Amino acid sequence: MDSVQRTIRLLYNGHSQSAQRFRYALVTFDAATILYFIISAAFEQTTLIWALDTVLGVLILCDLVARFWISENRRQECLKLYTIADLLVVASLLLAPIFTDDLAFLRILRGLRLIHSYHLIRDLRRDSRFFRLHEDAILAAVNLFVFVFVMTSLVFVVAFDDTAGPAGYIDALYFTVATLTTTGFGDITMTTPGGRLLAVFIMVVGVALFVQLARAIFQPSxxxxxxxxxxxxxxxxxxxxxxxxxxxxxxxxxxxxxx
Structure with missing residues (x-):
């Protein structure tokens, strides 16, 4: 058992070519799941999607168990933000067939998979010199990207029904970006107090993230x-x-x- 643990630790933390290939495979998998959750949030749940969600949930859970097993500080590992987010995502994926009548809150939880982007940043910082040279700009872009799509998922759940489909999700993305940039076209608006408070939150935080991104791009690296x-x-x-x-x-x- 110790040899298995040592092998897994070397794959996750080693410097060999096989370890680097393994980590890049994990980065590819994480990026693919993030993209999948962004796209699938707009579609009605079917048996095929439930089956795919279950497979992804098991794979993400295996990754979490492996990281926890080889961690030198398991308590600290459990308290990391992306670990908590991934646990919630796994729960949403594996419990989806039970909550077939109301998947709204599950869509929000799956949006938290975007937080795993910050774990990818840690891997890139270790393996990519280009990333280390442009880390501030990349991190600011990731902050903005995560915020936009988490808020889009929340707006889609709050303002659109389950039958809205991809068009509704695009409208939610359009509202989020228009609100974030304070453009305020007014063709899509929130009418409830909760919705308007959400719009205020998007504007305040979004402007701050835009400023952070602009500063990271134009200031000396x-x-x-x-x-x-x-x-x-x-x-x-x-x-x-x-x-x-x-x-x-x-x-x-x-x-x-x-x-």
């Missing part, structure tokens, strides 16, 4: 590299000394091809 002296971990990509303490830095760089 930083790279994560911990200073051995003072611990400052954000520096210019070509920094030679730490701006805080003056310690010499050894940041890996490809240099410039220019003359």
């Amino acid at each position: 930083k790279i994560r590299h911990k200073c051995p002296e003072c611990g400052l971990n954000r520096h210019d990509p070509d920094a030679i000394h730490c701006k805080h303490c003056g310690e010499t830095l050894k940041i890996e760089t490809e240099g410039s091809n220019g003359a």
Whole structure:
């Protein structure tokens, strides 16, 4: 049993080519499930979708069990936001056949799978130099992406009935983006107090996320590299000394091809 645990730990945390391929396969699976939940939220539940949901629920549960088994701090692992979100998603997938009459709250729970995007970011930070160079902009884009589609799922559940289908989901996405950007076309509006409070929340948080994304794109990029002296971990990509303490830095760089 210990050898099996060691093998799984090496696949999740090792540096071999097989471990890297395994992790990229997990990243592909996570991205595919996120895309599937975004698309399937608009469609009526059928036997085929329920069967696919069950398979995905089992696979996600297996991934969670494996991560928990090899974790050195299992309590901390259980308290991570994306772990809690994935547990709720698994519950929504495996319990879907029981709640055949009202799947509204299940759609919202499945939207939480988007939170797993932040777990993908951790893997990319470890394996991709391009990601490390542009982490702030990518993280800000992910924040906005997660917020838009979680809010779209919530608007779709609150303002549209189960028969609205893909057209209703597109309307929910349109309302979310129009509200988030404060465009306010007015062709789709919330009429209930709860709906209007939701619109206010989308506007306030959405504007903040847009500003964060714009700042990350246009401000000078930083790279994560911990200073051995003072611990400052954000520096210019070509920094030679730490701006805080003056310690010499050894940041890996490809240099410039220019003359």
